[in-house]
Amino acid sequence: MCTPGLMAPRGAILFPFSGSGGLQMLLRVLWVSLLLGFGLATSIARADSFEQGLEQLKSKDFSHIEQGIAAIASSGNANTELVLNLLLNGELYRLKKTDELVVVQGKQDKKLIIVNLFDDSGASAQTVSKRKIKKVRINNNIRASLKAALASLKLSAAEPEQRRQAVNQLIGKLTPELYQTLSQRLDVESDSSVQELIAVALAVTDLNSADSDSAVQQTAVATLSDSLQPAARNALAQFVETTDNAILKSQASKGLRSIDEKRKWAGHAETLFFGLSLGSVLVLAAIGLAITFGVMGVINMAHGELIMLGAYTTYVVQLLMPDNIALSILVSIPAAFLVSAFVGILIERGVIRFLYGRPLETLLATFGISLILQQAVRSIFSPLNRSVATPEFMSGVIEINPVLSLTLNRLYIIAFCLIVFALLFMLLRYTRLGIEVRAVAQNRAMARAMGVRSEWVDAMTFGLGSGIAGVAGVALSQLTNVGPNLGQAYIIDSFMVVVFGGVGNLWGTLVAGLSLGVANKIMEPWAGAVLAKILVLVFIILFIQKRPRGLFPQKGRSAEG
Amino acid sequence: MNLKKLMLAAAIAGSMSAGSVMADEDTIKVGVLHSLSGTMAISETTLKDTMLMLIDEQNKKGGLLGKKLEAVVVDPASNWPLFAEKARELIEKKDVDAVFGCWTSVSRKSVLPVFEELDSLLFYPVQYEGEESSKNVFYTGAAPNQQAIPAVDYLMDQGVKRWVLAGTDYVYPRTTNKILEAYLKDKGVPASDIMINYTPFGHSDWQSIVSDIKKFGSKGKKTAVVSTINGDANVPFYKELGNQGISADEIPVVAFSVGEEELSGIDTKPLVGHLAAWNYFMSVESDVNEEFIEAWHAFIKDEDRVTNDPMEAHYIGFNMWVEAVKKAGTTDPSVVGDALIGVAVPNLTGGYSAMMPNHHITKPVLIGEIQDDGQFETVWKTSGLVAGDAWSDFLPGSKDLISDWRAPLSCGNYNVKTSKCSGQNY
Structure with missing residues (x-):
């Protein structure tokens, strides 16, 4: 950390800690940053502040721990970053007996191997039971000041992402020293997004500073008006409220309007994305049903439970290969397909085939099966939800701009949905099984006369629909609970999508699912989640009154049956 | 599978007690009314096991009044009307002396008339919205002033200025949020800084x-979410x-329905620092808690099972009932009901909880932050015990109501302004 050794009055470090609230937090952060600002210059004078700080971490009182962290952050010791990171990650422990600071190195049987802090050689290693050590406690406010302290250390980190986060932490909290550091940093910064952030951070300070002249403030307003950072908008909004300068005020409100305009568009794009991703989940859940209900005409109330089985398969596969989460998800897809398809074929051969042509009995029987499957899962896996880990590559966001970011897991699920749809579509269109399925669906007697084994086709079709439900379960395990009730949540929605899209039409299911998702998300902000759902249902009821065969009705003779 | 065996055992126990009409004079029967199937099985099965463990332990200590205790387990299957039927079956046919059960408020409301009609005792172990005090129900879970209000106080102390009240759309979140909104406005929070949101089950x-x-939280003021989102x-x-x-140091979420058991189904690494307010955490350091956890692990034969707040509520409720029966010398519900008031037993956080005249109990309030191992770390604790308040002081309709089941008042909703007991039973 290279700061010009601007000596601040000694009194500054005696900043009081009493009181509470946001202001205090701000001051605390300021205080930490201030100390960091001239940490180097005074490090010799307070070489022992590092040791004292470590001592204070052993306290049970949060305010002491906080003071300890401030002392460590200001000490300029080479281990500062290490200690602060350990604290932030909750990896620093206190050995209850000797009151020494330790870190956990590994596990042996049920005991933990610990070594003293800063002991790289491992000479102090010992095994203790979990109860013998106690984590050095931090709370959210301490976490925030830790992040701020680490941010100032990371301003010149090699990774642009780290620098970006560091600057982000510091916006609105700049001390004169940090201001200097940042302006120097701006000249050497190569990454454009970090550059923009630094400019915003500096402009926010310029705008709010009492001794900035109006020319400086004018540039600051211009910089902030171009930025979509939330901090920039807040600073402008605050400035408009407080400033007396009429020209600047009108410029700032003009800037605010242009920001709001851009934000509005970002908001629309976000809603569309949310809608598509909800829609793709609906399509995934419904597309298996589009085959069993749409093509075969079987009302399968156990469809949701086949989805649930797929999700549980993901869980089991993950248990079998705990070290490779990403691969386990890929393995789960065929595994879930096979498990659900197998159960589906069992249901078809065991129950449904005796009930063809009797929809009411089919409905009741499959409802019974759904209850049996639920309780079976409760008995085997316990009624508690199971935790399915999300692989690394699926977590996080793609940031398009500061007000619009797309979550990666949703993007993957949209893509996954489209792939499943395309595969299924091609299967029905171009393979022998597909032709036979369509033939049996259109005219069973004729197909049999042509030598199609209709019973076998029935079983395969039902297995295919069920297998797809299992695949949907893999996707849902990444979004929601894996528990016995998983299926119930999706069965109504699935039927809704299939009926709305038009029975027996895959395209209808796709269009219906996506448009219902988008409609739901457009209505949610102003109607609330509860009312939005009701409105969508009412709309579908009205729509079905008008067009009983859905969006894409089947045409021709087969449709009469 | 342990659970399977247990359920089997419970089923056998149930059918045996149903079969033997001769009613063993030598046992005291305790009803357990928790869903073992259906949506609520996720939470309630654990409480059934807790009750079996507590009864088992009491029997090892020699039973009660020289007799053995016998658990009568029924399964209301997450079906609210069935709760009332099963409650009636427990009291009338199985002749139980007290019932421990229910989770959701709607199941409690469903069994309430049955308990009042047949004059039996129900111990209800879950935090709830308050606004109720029945002669026949003992509320061992938290009332809003024992959970929601202290949590908001803590966050205010941490500098929170804007509030999101997010909940599932049913009676507990609606009532709690109404209380919280009134409380926040009372403390000078402008309406524009409160966002209320309801979602379906x-x-x-x-x-x-x-x-x-x-977006609500990016306006430059420290924001927190108070979550009454339920279950799954x-x-x-x-x-x-x-x-x-969204990390906890930017926008912390404090939840009233998320405990150790709910967290055991999630990867908690992204959640570190989010908060929960309860009267008990598994991580609390006290001798009696360590004993309880050990007993639980031994009983359930699984070292990884967690303990949670409603389990502690049953622990307290059951011990209170045992003490009251000893004090009264009989298991007659009407006598025991009177004897229960004033009984104090150890809670698991290292203090004592007492039954108040309004049938609520005194408890400490703890605020914990979620850790990456699925446990909570206590970051704040009330200095003393908080007595459960049946009628909220922040709602216009119930401000003037008090509940006192001791003679001569014997009223669950006495209006101190009009000096009248509304006569309504609950």
């Missing part, structure tokens, strides 16, 4: 709501928070 698509919360909907909510990169 089992809501799983949280994208736009989390995005709204993010929490997991996708927390997952979405993690996905959209």
Whole structure:
């Protein structure tokens, strides 16, 4: 950390800690940053502040721990970053007996191997039971000041992402020293997004500073008006409220309007994305049903439970290969397909085939099966939800701009949905099984006369629909609970999508699912989640009154049956 | 599978007690009314096991009044009307002397008339919205002033200025949020700084709501979410928070329905620092808690099972009932009901909890932060015990009501202004 050794009055470090609230937090952060600002210059004078700080971490009182962290952050010791990171990650422990600071190195049987802090050689290693050590406690406010302290250390980190986060932490909290550091940093910064952030951070300070002249403030307003950072908008909004300068005020409100305009568009794009991703989940859940209900005409109330089985398969596969989460998800897809398809074929051969042509009995029987499957899962896996880990590559966001970011897991699920749809579509269109399925669906007697084994086709079709439900379960395990009730949540929605899209039409299911998702998300902000759902249902009821065969009705003779 | 065996054992126990009409004079029967199937099985099965363990332990200590205790387990299958039927069956046919059970408020409301009609005792172990005090119900879970209000106080102390009240759309969140909104406005929070949001049961698509919360929280004032989101909907909510990169030091979420058991189904690494307010955490350091955890692990034969707040409530409720029966020398519900008031037993956090005249109990309030191992770390604790308040002081309709079941008042909703007991039973 290279700061010009601007000596601040000694009194500054005696900043009081009493009181509470946001202001205090701000001051605390300021205080930490201030100390960091001239940490180097005074490090010799307070070489022992590092040791004292470590001592204070052993306290049970949060305010002491906080003071300890401030002392460590200001000490300029080479281990500062290490200690602060350990604290932030909750990896620093206190050995209850000797009151020494330790870190956990590994596990042996049920005991933990610990070594003293800063002991790289491992000479102090010992095994203790979990109860013998106690984590050095931090709370959210301490976490925030830790992040701020680490941010100032990371301003010149090699990774642009780290620098970006560091600057982000510091916006609105700049001390004169940090201001200097940042302006120097701006000249050497190569990454454009970090550059923009630094400019915003500096402009926010310029705008709010009492001794900035109006020319400086004018540039600051211009910089902030171009930025979509939330901090920039807040600073402008605050400035408009407080400033007396009429020209600047009108410029700032003009800037605010242009920001709001851009934000509005970002908001629309976000809603569309949310809608598509909800829609793709609906399509995934419904597309298996589009085959069993749409093509075969079987009302399968156990469809949701086949989805649930797929999700549980993901869980089991993950248990079998705990070290490779990403691969386990890929393995789960065929595994879930096979498990659900197998159960589906069992249901078809065991129950449904005796009930063809009797929809009411089919409905009741499959409802019974759904209850049996639920309780079976409760008995085997316990009624508690199971935790399915999300692989690394699926977590996080793609940031398009500061007000619009797309979550990666949703993007993957949209893509996954489209792939499943395309595969299924091609299967029905171009393979022998597909032709036979369509033939049996259109005219069973004729197909049999042509030598199609209709019973076998029935079983395969039902297995295919069920297998797809299992695949949907893999996707849902990444979004929601894996528990016995998983299926119930999706069965109504699935039927809704299939009926709305038009029975027996895959395209209808796709269009219906996506448009219902988008409609739901457009209505949610102003109607609330509860009312939005009701409105969508009412709309579908009205729509079905008008067009009983859905969006894409089947045409021709087969449709009469 | 342990659970299977247990359920089998419970089923056998149930059918045996049903079969033997001769009613063993030498046992005292205790009813356990928790769903073992259906949606609520996820939470309630654990409480059934807790009751079996507590009864088992009491029998090892020699039973009660020289007799053995016998658990009568029934399964109301998460079906609210069935709760009332099963309660009637327990009291009339199985002749139980006290019932421990229910989870949701609607199941409690469903059995309430049965307990009042047949004059039996119900111990209700879950935090609830208050606004009720029945002669026949003992509320061992938290009332809003023992959970929600202290949590808001803590966050205010941490500098929170803007509030999102997010809940599932039913009676507990609606009432709690009404109380909280009144409380916040009382403390000078402007209406523009409060955002209230309701979602349906089992809501799983949280994208736009989390995005709204993010926008609401980016206005430069410290923001927190007070969550009364119930049950399964929490997991996708927390997952979405993690996905959209909202960390606890920016916008902390304090939840009243998320405990150790709910967290055992989630990967908690992205949630570190989010809060929960309870009267007990498994991580509390006290001798009696360590004993309880050990006994629980031995009973359930699984070292990984967690303990939670409603379990502690049953622990307290059961011990109170045992003490009251000893004090009264009989298991007659009407006598025991009177004897219960004033009984104090150890709670698991290292102090004592007492039954108040309004049938609520005194408890400490703890605020904990979620850790990456699925446990909570206590970051704040009330200095003393908080007595449960049946009628909220922050709602216009119930401000003037008090509840006192001691003679001569013997009223669950006595209006101190008009000096009248409304006569309504609950």
